[in-house]
Amino acid sequence: MWPFLKKWDPRGQHCYVTGGSSGLGLAVAVSLASRGADVSIVARNEERLAAALEQIGGARQSPDQKFHSYSYSLTDPDASAAALEAASESHGGKMPDAIFLCAGSSAPRFFVEEDAKSLQKGMDNSYWVQAYSALAYAKHIAKEKTPGKIVFVSSLLGYMSLIGYASYAPGKHALRGLAETLRSEMILYECSVHIMFPGNIDSPGYVEENRIKPKITLEIESTDKPESPEALANSLIEGVQRGDFHIAPGMLGDIFRSSAVGSTPHHNFLLDGVYSVIGYFALPVWRRGVDSTIMKHRKEHEEYLASKSFFG
Numbered sequence: 001m002w003p004f005l006k007k008w009d010p011r012g013q014h015c016y017v018t019g020g021s022s023g024l025g026l027a028v029a030v031s032l033a034s035r036g037a038d039v040s041i042v043a044r045n046e047e048r049l050a051a052a053l054e055q056i057g058g059a060r061q062s063p064d065q066k067f068h069s070y071s072y073s074l075t076d077p078d079a080s081a082a083a084l085e086a087a088s089e090s091h092g093g094k095m096p097d098a099i100f101l102c103a104g105s106s107a108p109r110f111f112v113e114e115d116a117k118s119l120q121k122g123m124d125n126s127y128w129v130q131a132y133s134a135l136a137y138a139k140h141i142a143k144e145k146t147p148g149k150i151v152f153v154s155s156l157l158g159y160m161s162l163i164g165y166a167s168y169a170p171g172k173h174a175l176r177g178l179a180e181t182l183r184s185e186m187i188l189y190e191c192s193v194h195i196m197f198p199g200n201i202d203s204p205g206y207v208e209e210n211r212i213k214p215k216i217t218l219e220i221e222s223t224d225k226p227e228s229p230e231a232l233a234n235s236l237i238e239g240v241q242r243g244d245f246h247i248a249p250g251m252l253g254d255i256f257r258s259s260a261v262g263s264t265p266h267h268n269f270l271l272d273g274v275y276s277v278i279g280y281f282a283l284p285v286w287r288r289g290v291d292s293t294i295m296k297h298r299k300e301h302e303e304y305l306a307s308k309s310f311f312g
């Protein structure tokens with residue numbers, strides 16, 4: 001964003017990556033390691049953490065780089081704080097220089113099939129799984145008076161939403177609200193804030209969610225071909241290096257970002273204007289197409305609900 005500012009260099013920095021055992025988080029961890037960073041990853045499953053740590057080790061650039069993994073459940077506020085503290089212990093008690101909050105998951109289904117518990121779980125796995133870590137980190141940064149970096153991972157579904165995402169899109173929108181607040185507030189502590197809005201990612205999590213995803217959601221989404229975690233990890237890190245606040249890779253990202261920009265900082269003042277004009281004309285056409293696809297599916301939907309004994 002500011003060409004005269006020095007680009008952020010991950011070399012020698014301690015980077016903390018949640019969800020670092022799979023998909024985007026793992027690719028971010030590997031890419032940071034290959035750029036000379038110390039990397040700590042956090043997730044729950046220990047076997048996958050161990051396998052990931054080995055892969056991250058393979059990207060080592062110097063014998064001094066430290067790689068660690070920690071098993072914590074980040075939907076718990078105390079565990080989120082404990083995970084950060086554990087990671088800082090291996091670095092002389094100093095908080096990580098940057099935290100990449102990639103953990104998250106979605107379980108798409110129709111709203112009428114949700115219940116209070118599943119909606120709360122959706123919020124846990126989209127919003128709280130990142131927000132608690134940001135909270136614990138921010139407190140330390142403010143107390144320690146050391147600069148920091150917070151990177152959230154939302155989704156294109158943090159800019160818009162569609163059928164099937166009632167338990168997930170609200171949390172991803174909420175992350176945008178949190179990031180906007182923190183971008184403004186954390187400048188007090190020299191802590192920069194960034195948030196990514198990727199489309200579909202070709203990850204283990206994507207394969208998993210597609211097994212339960214309503215057919216109609218799959219069909220509408222098919223416009224957005226999944227991208228490799230590695231390519232997206234590079235877009236994320238390069239966005240952070242440039243100092244971009246919103247990082248929305250690809251043409252779709254540019255269109256949705258520019259169309260939803262509000263008072264969020266622009267990237268390229270002129271180009272963003274072009275993208276927002278494209279969005280102004282193309283997005284309503286796309287949305288009407290989506291609505292008509294959904295309406296054509298009405299009978300099938302009713303049959304589906306009947307097959308689940310929804311009507312009693």
Ligand SMILES: NC(=O)C1=CN([C@@H]2O[C@H](COP(=O)(O)OP(=O)(O)OC[C@H]3O[C@@H](n4cnc5c(N)ncnc54)[C@H](OP(=O)(O)O)[C@@H]3O)[C@@H](O)[C@H]2O)C=CC1
Nearest residue numbers: 019021022023024043044045074103104155200201203205
């Ligand atoms: N897949 C997609 O199409 C898209 C995904 N996103 C977002 O990108 C991020 C990465 O997604 P993706 O690459 O698919 O990830 P994966 O589903 O492949 O991996 C998720 C990672 O997060 C960890 N994780 C999940 N829940 C918790 C938890 N409660 N506590 C600690 N760790 C947790 C998992 O480990 P473990 O289960 O062992 O804890 C794993 O390491 C997510 O935030 C997702 O919402 C955004 C747009 C599209």
Ligand SMILES: CCCCCCCCCCCCCCCC(=O)[C@@H](N)CO
Nearest residue numbers: 106155156157199200221223224282286
């Ligand atoms: C010019 C206008 C053209 C518009 C075309 C838009 C196509 C958008 C398709 C929807 C993409 C949804 C991504 C979901 C990512 C995600 O977060 C889930 N995989 C859950 O994890």
